[in-house]
Amino acid sequence: MGFKWSLNPYMGCVHRCTFCYVRAFEKRSDRPSDDRYGTSIRVKTNVADVLRRELARPTWQHEQVTVGAATDPYQPVEGKFKLTRACLEVFRDVANPFGIITRGPMIVRDIDVLVEASRRADVSVTFSIPTLDDEVWKRTEPSTAHPRQRLKAVTALVDAGVKASVGMAPILPGISDRPEQLREVVRAAREAGATGIWANLLFLRPGTREHFLEHLAEDWPEQLPLYERLYASRRAYLGAEERNPLRDQVGALAREYGIRDRRKLKLAPPAEPEQLSLGF
Ligand code: SF4
Numbered sequence: 001m002g003f004k005w006s007l008n009p010y011m012g013c014v015h016r017c018t019f020c021y022v023r024a025f026e027k028r029s030d031r032p033s034d035d036r037y038g039t040s041i042r043v044k045t046n047v048a049d050v051l052r053r054e055l056a057r058p059t060w061q062h063e064q065v066t067v068g069a070a071t072d073p074y075q076p077v078e079g080k081f082k083l084t085r086a087c088l089e090v091f092r093d094v095a096n097p098f099g100i101i102t103r104g105p106m107i108v109r110d111i112d113v114l115v116e117a118s119r120r121a122d123v124s125v126t127f128s129i130p131t132l133d134d135e136v137w138k139r140t141e142p143s144t145a146h147p148r149q150r151l152k153a154v155t156a157l158v159d160a161g162v163k164a165s166v167g168m169a170p171i172l173p174g175i176s177d178r179p180e181q182l183r184e185v186v187r188a189a190r191e192a193g194a195t196g197i198w199a200n201l202l203f204l205r206p207g208t209r210e211h212f213l214e215h216l217a218e219d220w221p222e223q224l225p226l227y228e229r230l231y232a233s234r235r236a237y238l239g240a241e242e243r244n245p246l247r248d249q250v251g252a253l254a255r256e257y258g259i260r261d262r263r264k265l266k267l268a269p270p271a272e273p274e275q276l277s278l279g280f
Contacts, residue, residue, distance in 0.1 A: 003099075006069040007051065009083035011042040013071045015103060015144045018215040019170050019202055022070050027207030034211055038143070041077055048086035055094050064097045064122070074104025085110050092117035095269065099124045101167070103144045105153040114162045118267035124163040127154055127194075131168075131176040132184045139219045140172070151192040158193040161265035165196035171246055172202050173230055173238075174223045182246075183253055190257040197259050199250040201243055205236045 013022065016038035023033035031037075054060065067073050073084040091098045092113055098121070100107070107114075107125065117123050127150045131137055137147055157164040166189040171177050182199070189197050204212055209231070217224055230238060 003064065003066045003069070005063055005065045007047075007065050007067050007087060007098075008070045009044050009047045009067075009073055009081075009087055010071050010075050010077065011044075012038055012040055014038050014041060014075055015072055015141060017141045017144070019140060019172070019204075019208065019212050021203065021205065021208055023211055024205035024207035024209075025070060033207035037211075041075055043077065043081055044083065045081070047083050048090055051087055052090045052093075055090065055096055062094075062096050062121075064099065065091070066099050066101065068101040072102055072104055073100060074102050074106040076106075078104075078106060085113060088113045088117060091123075092120060095120035097122040099126065101126045101128060103128050103141070103150060105145050105149045108153050108156045111156060111160050111162070114157065115160050115267060118162050119269065121269050123267075124165065125157055126165050126167045127151075128169060129166050129185060129189070130170055130172070131181060132188055133176060133181055136172070136176050136181075139215070140175075148188075151188055154189070154192040154194050158195065158263050161263055161267035163195050163261065163263070163267075164193075165198070166192075166194045168197065168199035168250060170202035171199055173242070174226045175220060177201075177246060179249065182249055186250065186253040186257055186259065190259050193262060194259060195261040195263060197250065197254050199246055201238050201246055203237045204231050206234075209234070209236070 013020065020037070023037055026037055027033040067084065067087065078084050088098075088110055090096075098117070102125070114123060114125070129147045129150050130141075132147050137144075154164045154166065166185070168182070168185055171182075186197060202212075213224075213227065216227060230242065
């Protein structure tokens with residue numbers, strides 16, 4: 001993954017997306033990656049205390065931390081435990097930059113902390129919204145909030161001055177990659193005020209692969225030959241010849257709709273003081 005530090009207050013995810021890449025991590029750790037994944041959640045009850053200690057180390061360089069890379073940090077149990085919120089408070093208190101990845105509109109509960117943190121350090125939120133196609137959403141992200149709820153959360157954050165973008169991932173070949181499906185998401189992201197947008201194709205590592213293909217065989221059996229060809233020889237990632245056309249399409253749509261940081265209030269940390277060079 002393209003970051004050095006990540007933080008997950010929970011492990012396991014009740015959203016149980018059929019394409020969830022975390023199933024691959026679970027398999028590697030000898031935990032169930034099939035239909036049992038997401039039926040129980042591991043709760044790191046002391047995560048905020050440990051985080052505060054770790055960030056107080058003199059050697060800590062205040063590097064960016066990604067919250068929610070291996071589970072959604074806004075699980076329903078977050079309503080009770082408030083561990084994600086407690087971690088955001090720690091980041092705020094020590095002015096540490098962070099980014100959040102989520103499908104959970106519950107994040108709007110924490111706008112107050114996100115606003116304060118954004119005034120002290122670089123903060124960004126990415127909402128995973130691969131599709132607005134109801135059929136695809138229901139079949140592949142069965143326990144998540146409706147993607148339009150996520151878009152409302154984007155607007156709430158952006159209106160408060162917090163950077164919030166949309167990640168269209170994963171796009172499923174033959175299922176959610178039709179031009180009109182992509183356009184619908186980009187247009188809605190623009191209307192919601194998203195500060196950026198990107199897209200990525202499905203990848204299938206062992207653990208995710210078996211589960212996803214099982215569901216594909218039930219939901220879209222006619223697509224199986226395409227997936228067997230694309231992900232042949234247990235290939236996990238698609239190549240540039242499949243990736244680039246998708247990225248080009250979404251890039252062109254983003255330009256057409258003018259997606260960029262249009263926040264009226266752009267919360268940001270104070271500029272670094274300039275170093276005076278003393279010439280001797
Ligand atoms: S919300 Fe994210 S972590 Fe949770 S099941 Fe879906 S893809 Fe996996």
